[in-house]
Amino acid sequence: MMSFKKTTSRPGYTIPVGISGCLLGDEVRHDGGHRRSKLCLGTFSDFFEYRRFCPEVAAGFGTPRPTMRLVGDPGNPRLRLSDHSGEDLTDQVVSGFSGQLETWSHLDGYILMKNSPSCGMTGIKIYRENGYPLEQRGRGLFAEALLKKYPFLPVEEEGRLNDHVLRENFVMRVYVHYNFRHEVRRQPSYHNLLQFHSSYKYLLMAHNQQAYRELGQLLAVSGKEPLPELLDEYQFRFTKAVSKPAKRGSQSNAMQHILGYLSRTVSSEERLGILDVIAQYHRAEVNLATPLTLLNHYIQRAGNDYVRAQRYLEPYPAAMGLRNQV
Ligand code: SF4
Incomplete structure (x- = not known):
């Protein structure tokens, strides 16, 4: 019988998690204010080591500053000033966060501020050229780039984390990501992947029995697939299987x-x-x-x-x- 090592609860053990700076109380919002989050600064802060970031400040904007909004094609909206000038700020904001984005492969989660055309993950209004909002909603410019660059990274909006079920699911996924990064990605091998899979057997089963069986089948024939592709395939399917709370x-x-x-x-x-x-x-x-x-x-x-x-x-x-x- 194989034995596995647990790494989930060491004293002084913190996990690197990115976060919208305004949630930690940084006065970086367009109105010069913040959105200090009791949750992020409370319980979470004992376990997460935050990497704070404001994409609009990184793009060189001061505070206070004019408001921005998404405009145009919902599949590829532009970020513009909300005032009558409608100045297009997309390139400036993208070049402000692009370099930083490259350096975050060590993060195990990200907490975003809601309702922002830069950081918002869901339901962000997109406007037509004539100033009227489209029915279709989208994602902030930075949030979209973050999710695209790190498709396995657990990302959640702070507002949604007030729901206990979503909060529990997010934290669980952060620890899964951390463990996969440390135990499999750092020293990639079939053996380490099998050990990881075995240690998560019942957590997977509690979330998605079918995915649990399919991941087992994937590993059973894994000798035929090159390891880097197998790791991506496995992490993709695992991430999807646990992305919804267990019933x-x-x-x-x-x-x-x-x-x-x-x-x-x-x-x-x-x-x-x-x-x-x-x-x-x-x-x-x-x-x-x-x-x-x-x-x-x-x-x-x-x-x-x-x-x-x-x-x-x-x-x-x-x-x-x-x-x-x-
Ligand atoms: S851009 Fe993001 S981090 Fe900066 S103030 Fe807006 S929501 Fe907060």
């Missing part, structure tokens, strides 16, 4: 599978007790932390090395308290 039903299913590892080491009475708590979670009577704490207790006491190393049991530091909220 209570599939979480319960994954926990029941893990419980199978205890069938010979805990009494049937104890098993029934754990199953009962999993069922309570399934019925939304308790949060995810409740059955997992119980399961973890028994796994640490009576589980084998393989199941103890499953990252599903602790996909990010428990001190973040995220599983108490979903």
